Amino acid sequence: MLRYLIGGESHGPALTGIIEGFPANVGIDINEINRDLARRQHGHGRGGRMKIETDKVRFLSGLRGGKTLGSPITFLIENKDYENWSDYMDPCQVDRETKKVTAPRPGHADLAGSIKYNFDDIRNVLERSSARETATRVAIGGIIRQFLKNFGITAACHVIHIGGISSNARVPSADDLKKAELSPVRVADSAAEKQIIELIDRTREDGDSLGGVFEIVITGVPVGLGSYVQWDRKLDARLAYALQSIQGIKGVAFGRGFDCACQKGSEVQDEIYYSQEKGYYRRTNNAGGIEGGMSNGQTIVIRCAMKPIPTLYKPLQTVDIRTKQPCTATVERSDICAVPAAAVVGEAVALTVIGEELLRKLGGDSMEEVRLRWKQWQSR
Template sequence: MLRFITAGESHGPALTTVIEGLPAGVPIDIELINRDLSRRQKGFGRGGRMLIEQDKVEITSGVRFGQTLGSPVTLVIHNRDWANWQDRMAPAGPPCGQTVSAPRPGHADLTGVLKYDRQDVRDILERASARETAARVAVGALVKQLLAAAGIQIIAHVTNIGGVNAPAVHREFKELQAGVLASELGCLDTNAEAAMKAAILAAKNDGDSLGGIFEVLALGVLPGLGSHVQWDRRLDTKLAAALMSIQAIKGVEIGVGFAYANLPGSKAHDEIYYDVARGYYRQTNNAGGIEGGMSNGEPIVLRAVMKPIPTLMTPLASVDIASKAPIQANTERSDVCAVTAAAVVGEAMAAIVLTEVLLEKFGNDNLADLLSAIRHYRQRLNGI
């Protein structure tokens, strides 16, 4: 079973993650991990923190001479800003620095201090911060190298920011990837990107923030990953949960998603065809590559909506948790828009789930046996 756990605070010494269940023999290129960490930090509308951090991963266990060993893999991302926060985030000694007592609407601040009985909002906001997602992106970038060996490729792109929509795209993976990497917003349409940037600048001038939508595409996914037999083994369950776990994500859809409400059954479902060379296939993909909780061999299409960031430079009304008096919400150094970063995190989380279900079906002791099992499975499918 593939599993991972992250640890670390936004302004602590480092983010750490431990991954268990990876097969031995997977080639690991550390620069591909660093590339995705860099992608997560970029994007028009990002804040000053991104000018400080230059995220690089350090592998401290589980990889030797560029290959996984089958043992737990530990990844560490050091926070450069820790040098400015050592007193305020010290693990020992008396409290130091100003207490944060003005929770932000839309953030974990107030519910966290109530649940965990804290008197300083910083005890909550440090871990609730989306800085934690850097660790998830590192995990995703690592497992994408396993998926690539199995013929599965994943990319995410931004389709909406602040109500500005980009048109749908139908391109090969390499073209999609090149377009995403070339765009400052991870958007594949240059006209839409220009309008998105204008919307971000307007929000910045108003002390406001913007949300949006990103789409994750997974190509080359074998049919039969996931299962219909239990609710928690369904592939759509796992993917939806993974995307919803990202900070500020408030909705997920698969395929045409909520547009199904506008379609009759005759227009909604993807008709099935068969060809000797292709096997079973569909000419449409309204289902987004998943039927009955299992991948059906078509591209997996996921979308998630990110709400505007709750840290506003023109703060909203709040209540001081110490005095209970009205107060303006706390302002932390923040972004105007981080949908581009969220897309990279969504790409990583989808990759982690697809790796999990791939290993669940085909085994995970070593890469050679895994790829052999996949080949035999493909041969069986082609022989039906």
Template sequence: AARVALGALAEALIDQVAGIRLVSHVVAVGAQRATSQAVPTPADEEALCAASMRTLDPADNARFEAAVDDAKHAGDTIGGVVEVIAYDVPVGLGTHVSARERLDARLAGALMSIQSVKGVEIGDGFAQAALLGSAAHDEIVRGEDGHLTRTSNHAGGIEGGTSNGAPIVARAGFKPISTVPRALRSVDLATGEEAVGLHQRSDTCQVVPGAVIAEAEVALVLADALFDHAGGRSVGEMRRNLAAYLHAVGERA
């Protein structure tokens, strides 16, 4: 709850200073993956909140619900994958100099800090490992407006530890909740004898609230990175600092 509350403040700050907007959604529950190619935007937030499984596509929502129901009826739990997308992120947030301060490293650390998260991807993530370099990287071209742009976003908006101006795409994989109703084998530490795990009340699946928590963590990281580039004592001062920085970047492009 504390992370989400702080994340809400961070989201408001990065929106007011830089126009950065975030959205999160569920892309997989267990073995069921989203089939819709529709990518949500911040304008879809109301629709996502209205969906029981925080996904835009009704068919995907129904399949995700069924997967959770099946696990519940089997006395089991189930995990899944959530995705957070950050739109209109200024170019250059993060650094290529310090390994710990790379934007992707900071995002990965923040997402991995969420309880039950066991894996993080930025952009195409692990899928890139199966591709050749010619297919995995984003080509740079000069757009119709004369500015440099890319033909794809396999990198997920981060290259060389810094934001490249494309939407930042991060995913987090949640393991199934460990308090399984169908108690698992364990050992009584007092006696050393075999025992079964104590089942406490728990949800069957945590990915829907997990998406909201992941969004909050991304907001906190981006707010911190924004302070590094445009820190100030007020929103107005940060806006002026950011505008000066972006003007200098634009002159080089």
């Protein structure tokens, strides 16, 4: 069983991760992981923090000479901004008053978290609830991506719309996905890209924020990951659970998603065909590659809706948790729009679930053993 834990605060010394159950003898290129971390940091609309951090992964255990050992993989990503925050975020001794936060932001974990954990300082909440922690999830996804490519499983992502401005590349080709990768807002449609950049700039001037929708496309997934036999084994359920845990995500849909509710069954179901050359195949993919909680061999297509970031430079009304008097919400350094970055996080998170399910299906302590079981499965 593959599992992982992540830790760290936004302005603490470092972010950390532990992966257990990963097979031995998997080649890992640290440069590919750092490339994914850089992808997460890019995007028009990001805040000043991205000018400080240049995320790099540092392995502490579980690798030797670029290959996994089968033992727990531990790593850290240093927070370079910590040197500016060490007086307030040192794990053992801090100035608790200077950076104290008592005005919760609407839409953030601030108020509920401070009540749940009995804090009089919201900084204890916002440091961990911050989306900064997603860097660790991108690193984990980067490790699992390199495992999955041995089986021809790959993933990409692109933005569908931001702030109501939509891309025309609604069913993206491979060229569209490559074009989106080069776009500062991860959009394959150059006309929409220009409009979105202008909208982000205007929104920044207004002190506001923007949300949007991104899509993850995973190819090469074989038939039969997940299961129908128990509710918590269904692949779409596990993917939705993982993706919904990304900060700001308010909706997850597969294939045609909510559009299916407006169509007849004959317009939605993907008819099945067979030929000697192709085997079983479909001419449509309205299900998004998952039927009955299992992968059906088609491309897995997932869309995620992200709400606007709750930190606003023209803050909303709130109540001070100390005085219980009306005030304006805390303003922390923040992004204007993080949808392009969230798409990269979503891609990594989805790949992690696929990796978990592949290992659940195949098992094996070493890469050689997993490959042997893969060949047996594919021949069947």
